[in-house]
Amino acid sequence: MAELDIGQHCQVEHCRQRDSKMGETANKRRKGAKNSETAAKVALMKLKMHANGDKTLPQMEFGVVYSCVEDKMYTGRKGKGAFCNGQKLQVSRQEDITKSLLVTEFGSSRTPETVRIILSNMEKLLCIPIHGIRGVGTAAVNMCLVATGGADAYYEMGIHCWDMAGAGIIVTEAGGVLMDVTGGPFDLMSRRIIAASSRTLAERIAKEIQIIPFQRDDED
Numbered sequence: 001m002a003e004l005d006i007g008q009h010c011q012v013e014h015c016r017q018r019d020s021k022m023g024e025t026a027n028k029r030r031k032g033a034k035n036s037e038t039a040a041k042v043a044l045m046k047l048k049m050h051a052n053g054d055k056t057l058p059q060m061e062f063g064v065v066y067s068c069v070e071d072k073m074y075t076g077r078k079g080k081g082a083f084c085n086g087q088k089l090q091v092s093r094q095e096d097i098t099k100s101l102l103v104t105e106f107g108s109s110r111t112p113e114t115v116r117i118i119l120s121n122m123e124k125l126l127c128i129p130i131h132g133i134r135g136v137g138t139a140a141v142n143m144c145l146v147a148t149g150g151a152d153a154y155y156e157m158g159i160h161c162w163d164m165a166g167a168g169i170i171v172t173e174a175g176g177v178l179m180d181v182t183g184g185p186f187d188l189m190s191r192r193i194i195a196a197s198s199r200t201l202a203e204r205i206a207k208e209i210q211i212i213p214f215q216r217d218d219e220d
Helices: 002-050 112-126 139-148 161-173 199-208
Strands: 062-067 072-077 081-084 101-103 132-134 153-157 177-179 192-196
Touching: 062 139, 062 161, 072 139, 072 161, 081 139, 081 161, 101 139, 112 132, 112 199, 139 153, 139 161, 139 192, 153 199, 161 177, 161 192, 177 199, 192 199
Parallel strands: 101 132, 101 153
Antiparallel strands: 062 072, 072 081, 153 192, 177 192
């Protein structure tokens, strides 16, 4: 009976330790996301202060994205390349959409029409067919995954400029391209993006996507 009690105690203690570790990981995710958002909003305010009374903002010169769960630091500087923990990054250069792994998210909006379009876009892409669709939970890290060559393209609508700015230069310095989901030039304030390993792939994705009208980041 005593041995059974000890075994039960060990099992309970193991569960407590496991739950504690899970809680710490979740807290790290929330804290990291909140800190990144706050820092990015401050940077955005500085950019707006330098704008010349119009919607033209200075080009990003460098970007830093830290994935606290993986303990990976992604960096990129214009003309100097992109790196992860000091290792140089290179996109996959994939052009064939049928061989492509895409990353995206469902977003935070739960309005029925928005959800319908998100699911419809996924269905159209999957039925091309493509290799698959994944998501790691954050726009910036999804984009960095494209920069590493681990995914071939990322697309999303409804995110903000602070989600895209730092990771955007990491993608381009790794050899990737940024494009609006309409197929036009990338607009940091538009709240939408395609980040891909090649222009051919980005243009092919843009052909399948239905636009979701979100308010721009530079509109009150």
